[in-house]
Amino acid sequence: MAAENWVFTVTAQTPTNIAVIKYWGKRDEDLILPINDSISVTLDPDHLCTTTSVAVSPDFTHDRMWLNGKEVSLSGGRYQNCLRELRSRASDVEDEKKGIKITKKDWEKLHVHVVSYNNFPTAAGLASSAAGLACLVFSLAKLMNVKEDHSRLSAIARQGSGSACRSLYGGFVKWIMGKEENGSDSIAVQLTDEKHWDDLVIIIAVVSSKQKETSSTSGMRDTVETSMLVEHRAKEVVPKRIIQMEEAIKNRDFPAFARLTCADSNQFHAVCLDTLPPIFYMNDTSHRIISYVEKWNRFEGTPQVAYTFDAGPNAVLISHNRKAAAQLLQRLLFFFPPQSDTDLSSYVIGDKTILQDAGIQDMKDIEALSPPPEIKETNTPAQKYKGDVSYFICTRPGRGPVVLTDESRSLINPETGLPK
Ligand SMILES: Nc1ncnc2c1ncn2[C@@H]1O[C@H](COP(=O)(O)OP(=O)(O)OP(=O)(O)O)[C@@H](O)[C@H]1O
Numbered sequence: 001m002a003a004e005n006w007v008f009t010v011t012a013q014t015p016t017n018i019a020v021i022k023y024w025g026k027r028d029e030d031l032i033l034p035i036n037d038s039i040s041v042t043l044d045p046d047h048l049c050t051t052t053s054v055a056v057s058p059d060f061t062h063d064r065m066w067l068n069g070k071e072v073s074l075s076g077g078r079y080q081n082c083l084r085e086l087r088s089r090a091s092d093v094e095d096e097k098k099g100i101k102i103t104k105k106d107w108e109k110l111h112v113h114v115v116s117y118n119n120f121p122t123a124a125g126l127a128s129s130a131a132g133l134a135c136l137v138f139s140l141a142k143l144m145n146v147k148e149d150h151s152r153l154s155a156i157a158r159q160g161s162g163s164a165c166r167s168l169y170g171g172f173v174k175w176i177m178g179k180e181e182n183g184s185d186s187i188a189v190q191l192t193d194e195k196h197w198d199d200l201v202i203i204i205a206v207v208s209s210k211q212k213e214t215s216s217t218s219g220m221r222d223t224v225e226t227s228m229l230v231e232h233r234a235k236e237v238v239p240k241r242i243i244q245m246e247e248a249i250k251n252r253d254f255p256a257f258a259r260l261t262c263a264d265s266n267q268f269h270a271v272c273l274d275t276l277p278p279i280f281y282m283n284d285t286s287h288r289i290i291s292y293v294e295k296w297n298r299f300e301g302t303p304q305v306a307y308t309f310d311a312g313p314n315a316v317l318i319s320h321n322r323k324a325a326a327q328l329l330q331r332l333l334f335f336f337p338p339q340s341d342t343d344l345s346s347y348v349i350g351d352k353t354i355l356q357d358a359g360i361q362d363m364k365d366i367e368a369l370s371p372p373p374e375i376k377e378t379n380t381p382a383q384k385y386k387g388d389v390s391y392f393i394c395t396r397p398g399r400g401p402v403v404l405t406d407e408s409r410s411l412i413n414p415e416t417g418l419p420k
């Protein structure tokens, strides 16, 4: 190491992802090895991402982390497993300009500071743990000059949170469950990049929820211990769906993609219901959204939108193209108008150009929306559910992790090694 003290930092940005074929159930709790393959789509980091700055300095006395402005402990087993795996793969780092020289051996004694910020709510069912853990592993791997490809890094991120391994890539990603006991072949691979199917538009309905949810970790443990359905799902259903889903993605076959995505979300929630005690992640609003989408898709004769729900009530709606997304947004705003004191710019966030496509500029345009034709047909007056959705996020498939070289984007003060 160089004689005088220094702080060496790296900043990275990592996206979140949503599974279209779900991971639910582990065969090894410590290594986080799943009972089936899964497939996800990475979401555009412009709208949902984690930014993490990491630093190393001979002055640091212990590993520390700050998440969204608050110091949090890094002592948890999952963080420790990731740190251990990364340290064991660290290599020499040299920055002549700053007079920094770290050898492979030095990393065993050096401590790191981690400062991370999610540009969306943490622990709100929007997969912050996936983006967060992937970003932690990716940024530390760059800092420590870990010379491994993204798939090998995904196997480390997997030990932080299973779904995090899929956030090491953009586009469509498959997490291969693997067979090895040590988990070395349980890795993520990219199926296609984000440009392959860039017509897709994703709208997330963040559904108000007061009830405390069961965490994914404990929920899936209970499922594996008590559900008979999950065994059938993992052995018989998912392997076939994985093949069909890969084909649908390769061919940009939206009807097949939508059918598989909706069926797999529904089966995941059926498996939750088959757990003892049963787990209810969706609420009445989630169920309403499913039934509106099903009705609309049936009315059109071919799917316009696919829905999928993770371990919570939020709906992730994947539209075939911008036209379908604009029509979807009109429907969503018709059924779930904002409270009168909410302002439109905070009710629909992310890619607001979809709002323009939908012809909605202000609250009056929402009030003027007429019931969708598929509802008119049923001759029952359409009921509205004001306030049942907190807000909508408009986004699209996005890219994988990147290093941010612009020093002004760093979250760490390069003089002190503490959060800016
Ligand atoms: N940027 C981050 N850096 C490191 N760890 C993070 C980061 N963001 C979230 N986490 C970890 O993930 C936890 C939240 O995970 P949790 O599974 O409860 O919620 P979620 O991932 O937002 O929602 P869900 O899993 O239901 O989609 C946080 O308490 C923290 O431990």
Ligand SMILES: C[C@@](O)(CCOP(=O)(O)OP(=O)(O)O)CC(=O)O
Pocket (backbone or CB within 6 Å): 018, 019, 021, 022, 023, 024, 032, 038, 129, 160, 161, 162, 163, 164, 216, 217, 310, 311
């Ligand atoms: C429903 C899911 O989102 C479950 C994600 O579970 P986590 O990855 O959060 O669980 P741990 O591995 O225990 O950290 C489906 C999915 O993302 O595939």
